[in-house]
Amino acid sequence: MTWRDPIEPFEKREPPRFDRPSVTVDVVILTLREGHLQALLVKRKEHPFLNYWSLPGGFVQINESLEEAALRVLRQKAGLEGRVGGAGREGLGQHPVYLEQLYTFGRPGRDPRGRVISVAYYALVEASHLQEIPEERMLFRLRLVEEEGRAEIFDGKHKRYSLAFDHGEILAVAIQRVRGKLGYTAIGFELLPERFTLRELQRVYETILQKKLNKDSFRRKMLASGLLQATGELEKGTGFRPAELYRFRREA
Amino acid sequence: MTWRDPIEPFEKREPPRFDRPSVTVDVVILTLREGHLQALLVKRKEHPFLNYWSLPGGFVQINESLEEAALRVLRQKAGLEGRVGGAGREGLGQHPVYLEQLYTFGRPGRDPRGRVISVAYYALVEASHLQEIPEERMLFRLRLVEEEGRAEIFDGKHKRYSLAFDHGEILAVAIQRVRGKLGYTAIGFELLPERFTLRELQRVYETILQKKLNKDSFRRKMLASGLLQATGELEKGTGFRPAELYRFRREA
């Protein structure tokens, strides 16, 4: 193999003075509700994609990091405080929401107004933190259309809605990322309250992976993982034998 | 939980006219040589970080996608043609180099000249494709300093060199990504020539993971995976019993 092109002069590494792309962050806010994986979306009030649903997002300010921008979007658009993890440097904090960078989308033409590069994040939120959802925001059920690399959104009555920009692709990558990470990280706990039963934890896994899991081996694996701390307490008002409540051991 | 901040007005989603960050791509070009994972780096010829070693990179042009920019960097700075994979939509092509988006780095201050957001990619290259390396480019051995989330670079004589910008962190994320993906994807084949022995394949895994693997179970797992196609040919000039050569079945 030979060097096909002349080597680019180093001078070209100087930033261009014009024609810079805009940079945004978009945040996929995921939760589990009604037995489904759901995402919080915002109804657009202007062109393009007027009245389409879109990911909460915003432009990256010149002095803020990408993570700070994503946390700001979480705070301003969903009233949530975030905690940063992911990318091999899982950070811990006291905040209730798990946040991790997802992927960066930059196809020219993805925003008809001009060149916009979007650094996508995804957040995992316990459903109880999304009680009060204001006007023009809504939680949608998600359906991954694997062959096409995009997701579709539905309301509680199975009515499908339209997504703005390439946000269907971004949602698809988010779903696939969460599914993948479920296998080798403790990401599932982020969608549950502080105390939970093994049945509830298994439901989380089954909902996200969209398949039944073996109850016995799920119990064994979870209890053997050392990630769970028994509380000694039992759930209440079940109509059947109450299960023990466990806590997630963040240290492990 | 309540909505702590007023909802950001939608007007704020308009792109800012000034103070836009610059966007670059940096490419971690990885190969295996001399039994080590190595990266191709470029010696800087100007301030800041004069004479430090840096990842090959360049500014994203206003009409090109991020992938196109990364492919251009590969072509112009390493004479390589790329093939795009990754992020749940593994695309295949006829090109010899595997390329996948890694992570986006945007901390303010990471480039003292101004706000620069870098979308990092990584490429896996068979060593024979990196024979002629021109002046001011060099392959370095890598050492991951796990606790600090960065990698260090060494030449063949174990002399350590300095990395520019946050490129040590980017290298660290790349190493960790490759290690991770080795477990659940067929990424290891990208670092080998078209035909290879099981021993050579195992060496790839051991070099990247930095640990000895069990030979018997490695053979069994690989042969059972359906990813290998026996060629019937044997390697030559070994000094010991020659092993069969296999090919990677891209379709599977």
Place this chain on the structure above:
DNA sequence: GCAATAGTGTCTATGAGACAGTATAGC
């Protein structure tokens, strides 16, 4: 008591690791 789930114990199938034994190249 009945329904529904929690939790325990055990059997089996599968895959990984360990190791023995045979095969084949260069020297």
Place this chain on the structure above:
DNA sequence: GCTATACTGTCTCATAGACACTATTGC
């Protein structure tokens, strides 16, 4: 013949799945 590795076969151990059995709640 010697050395180094390829390749085959077998045993053991750990884990996952399956299933049987008992326990505990609300009704």
